[in-house]
Structures are given as structure tokens and as C-alpha cells.
Amino acid sequence: MTDWLGLQGKIAAITGGGGGIGRAVALGMAKQGVTPVLLDRDMAGCDQTLAVLRLVGVEARAIACDIADPESVRVAAEQAGPVDILVNNAGILRPGPLASLSLDEWNLLLSVNLSGYFLCAQAFGAGMRERGKGAMVHIASIASRFPQAASGAYSVSKAGVVMLSQQIALEWGPLGVRSNVVSPGLVRTPMSEAFYQAEGVAERRAKAVPLGRVATPDDIAEVVIYLASDRAGYVNGEDICVDGGFGRTTMSTVPRPGFE
Numbered sequence: 001m002t003d004w005l006g007l008q009g010k011i012a013a014i015t016g017g018g019g020g021i022g023r024a025v026a027l028g029m030a031k032q033g034v035t036p037v038l039l040d041r042d043m044a045g046c047d048q049t050l051a052v053l054r055l056v057g058v059e060a061r062a063i064a065c066d067i068a069d070p071e072s073v074r075v076a077a078e079q080a081g082p083v084d085i086l087v088n089n090a091g092i093l094r095p096g097p098l099a100s101l102s103l104d105e106w107n108l109l110l111s112v113n114l115s116g117y118f119l120c121a122q123a124f125g126a127g128m129r130e131r132g133k134g135a136m137v138h139i140a141s142i143a144s145r146f147p148q149a150a151s152g153a154y155s156v157s158k159a160g161v162v163m164l165s166q167q168i169a170l171e172w173g174p175l176g177v178r179s180n181v182v183s184p185g186l187v188r189t190p191m192s193e194a195f196y197q198a199e200g201v202a203e204r205r206a207k208a209v210p211l212g213r214v215a216t217p218d219d220i221a222e223v224v225i226y227l228a229s230d231r232a233g234y235v236n237g238e239d240i241c242v243d244g245g246f247g248r249t250t251m252s253t254v255p256r257p258g259f260e
């Protein structure tokens with residue numbers, strides 16, 4: 001098998017590796033010869049990912065880590081050792097209209113979805129800069145471009161991730177570290193599963209997307225793998241939206257008689 005992606009023998013730290021998108025990234029990368037190191041606070045979820053990896057003959061490691069806790073991230077990075085790739089993916093989503101949102105709720109979400117990404121980038125980026133090579137892929141969301149109502153600081157955190165990635169691209173690009181973002185649209189994962197359990201939501205969501213379906217975690221993983229690979233060796237500071245065209249539908253929501 002040719003190593004077209006140039007990923008053979010690489011090591012990737014994947015935060016949220018016990019969840020939906022993180023598991024798909026770990027498996028997809030493993031199939032390309034990458035050894036994943038999972039970081040998550042949910043070790044039961046990580047065990048499931050490790051079991052899936054074992055099915056394709058890959059023995060991986062999981063490290064318990066709360067990305068919002070600087071000490072936990074420091075220890076996890078030490079335990080992980082040198083990595084070639086960081087996938088910043090662990091995140092949370094909480095309901096919360098701004099009018100009644102407490103500062104604690106605001107800060108909690110930012111501490112994971114934004115500061116957690118910064119802490120991991122700093123901890124894993126140090127070795128990449130020393131070695132003069134590395135790739136970071138940060139999972140943001142289509143919500144970084146279009147505000148998601150009643151979701152507290154979620155959209156703000158994702159917009160922050162996009163800018164964090166661009167700043168990393170500028171500061172560490174000259175040292176050989178690329179930084180890019182993948183912004184998923186609607187994806188069915190444990191994070192969003194409760195929505196799909198409600199009557200009719202799966203069908204309505206699928207219909208809202210020009211490609212006619214909600215994304216699978218694999219749809220997102222494919223693009224993460226590309227950005228982490230040598231095939232994206234000159235891509236730095238970009239944000240690829242993986243939403244089946246959903247973000248392009250604004251004009252279709254306007255009634256325009258005769259143009260249906």
C-alpha cells in the first residue's frame with residue numbers, strides 16, 4: 001500500500017477520543033498507519049474507541065484528561081510523549097439563552113471549548129516547534145459563522161477557536177507547525193443524539209441539508225485526516241466547513257414566487 005497521505009508511523013493526540021467525532025478520527029487515522037493517543041475525561045468512551053481500534057489491529061493508548069484543567073493537560077502531554085499531530089476536538093454543548101445565562105455557565109463552556117483548545121495547543125505544540133514539524137486540526141463548528149441561539153457561549157467559543165487556529169498558524173507556521181480548522185455542520189453523535197430522538201427531527205434536519213442527509217462522524221474525520229496529512233502541507237490557517245452545503249441555504253429560506 002502506498003502511503004499517499006504520508007501519515008504512516010505518525011502519532012496523533014486526539015482530545016475527546018472517547019466521543020463521536022474523536023472516535024471516527026482515531027479509527028480513520030489508524031487505518032492510515034497513525035497511532036492515536038486518546039485524551040478524554042470519559043474513560044468508558046475511550047475503552048470503546050480502543051476496542052474499535054483493536055478490531056483493525058491497532059493497539060492504542062487512552063489518557064484520562066480534563067482539557068479545561070491546565071495541570072491535567074500538562075501531565076497528559078508528558079504521558080503522551082512526542083506527537084506529530086494534535087486534533088483538538090473535545091467539546092461540550094449546553095442549553096442557555098443569553099438573557100438568563102450565569103457567568104459560571106458562560107465560563108464553564110469557554111474553559112473547555114476555547115481555553116481547553118489553547119492549553120492543548122500549547123502543551124503539544126512545544127515539542128512540535130522543537131522538532132520543526134507538526135500539524136494541528138481544531139474542530140470548531142458551523143456555529144462559529146452562524147450564531148446558534150440559546151446555546152450560551154457555544155458559538156462564541158467556536159468563533160474563538162477559528163481565530164486561535166489562525167494565530168497559531170502565524171506564530172508557529174515559521175517553526176514548521178501548521179494549524180487548521182474543520183467546522184462541522186449537523187452531525188449525529190452522542191452530543192447531538194437527544195435532538196434526533198425527538199419526533200421528526202432526523203427527517204427535518206436531513207431535508208434542511210442540500211446533500212439530503214445529516215453528517216456521520218466519518219464525514220468529518222475524512223477532512224481532519226486530510227488536513228493533518230502531508231497532502232495539506234501548504235495549507236495553514238484555513239477553516240474547512242463540512243456541512244453538506246447547509247451554510248449556503250440562507251436565500252432558499254426566502255419566499256420567491258416563480259423561482260421555486
Ligand SMILES: NC(=O)c1ccc[n+]([C@@H]2O[C@H](COP(=O)([O-])OP(=O)(O)OC[C@H]3O[C@@H](n4cnc5c(N)ncnc54)[C@H](O)[C@@H]3O)[C@@H](O)[C@H]2O)c1
Nearest residue numbers: 016018019020021041042066067090091141187189190191
Ligand atoms: N455533533 C455535532 O453536530 C457537532 C457539530 C459541530 C461541531 N461539533 C464539535 O465536534 C467536537 C466533537 O463533538 P462530538 O459531536 O463528537 O461530541 P461527543 O459528546 O460525542 O464527544 C465529545 C467528547 O469530548 C469529551 N470531553 C468533553 N469535555 C471534556 C473535557 N473537559 N476534557 C476532556 N474531554 C472532554 C467527552 O467526554 C466526549 O468524549 C466538539 O468540539 C463539538 O463542539 C459537533
